[in-house]
Amino acid sequence: MPINYAWVLDEWNKFLDMTERVKTREADPDRNGQIKNIYSFKVSDDEVKKQLSTVRLTFQRVFEDWKWRGFGSLNAQVKAMRDEIHAYLPMIERSEEIDANLSVEEPGPQITADALHPWVWSAARPHWESGNDRAAIHAAAVNINSRLRKKLGRFDVSESKAIREAFSLEDPQPGRPRLRLCPPDDPDHFKSVHVGAVNFGCGLFAGVRNPVAHLTDEDHDLSEGEALECLAAFSLLARWIDRAEVRQKPD
Secondary structure, three states: OOOOHHHHHHHHHHHHHHOOOEEEEEOOOOOOOOOOEEEEOOOOHHHHHHHHHHHHHHHHHHOOOOOOOOOOOHHHHHHHHHHHHHHHHHHHHOHHHHHHHHOOOOOOOOOOHHHOOHHHHHHHHHHHHOOOHHHHHHHHHHHHHHHHHHHHOOOOOOHHHHHHHHOOOOOOEOOEOEEEOOOOOOHHHHHHHHHHHHHHHHHHHHHHHHHHHHOOOOOOOOOHHHHHHHHHHHHHHHHHHHHOEEEOOOO
16 A cells, blocks of 8 residues: 555644744743743643654654664654654655656566476476577477377377367267366356367467477577566466366277
8 A cells, every 4th residue: 555645744744843842931030030931842742752653653664764763851852853854854745756756666476487387397497597498488388298198198199189189179089088177067168168278279389389499599589588478378288288187988
């Protein structure tokens, strides 16, 4: 939740007003006959202490490295806090302007490579750590294809064909098992999920794996961020394949 600088400013100004010195009475004449005025805060010492605590809290929340240096009597603490407020007051008064020009947006969520599906990261890691991002993507794709074929028991089809066969809406046939991500109880949902898996998987192999396998760096340049996004996409496909249940029809 953002800091309400207007409220902070009000609390500071309230403290400054409460701790203004006002003449309360005249002291009895001293032995030289001189009369000295007696000054005190506008409000009781207890009220000053409460407001002092509030103002200290605002400093601690607004300025992370701020440290309280006011010790001793209440008068000494009040003087120290008034000095602090006067020093920082211009900054608070211009807080909106400062935030608008100097603030940095909070970073969004980040992908960490070791959080990718094991099928992806175990294959990609040696290449990634050596700086060969394209080889990392290709290795991840090859490993997913191998895992898919092993799960299906199909080594006679290409990667795209294996994806289409795995998530086909047709019932399993002898020697042609299917992978199921959900039961067919809701036909529309069943169709959507499995057609989506086919399109997503085939799209990754055609649009991501093929270019890194067949094009040169000059023809298909990838930044490290884009390469990590590619691995993340393959990671999602790997999770779908990994968690899908195999459905077979006996020969």
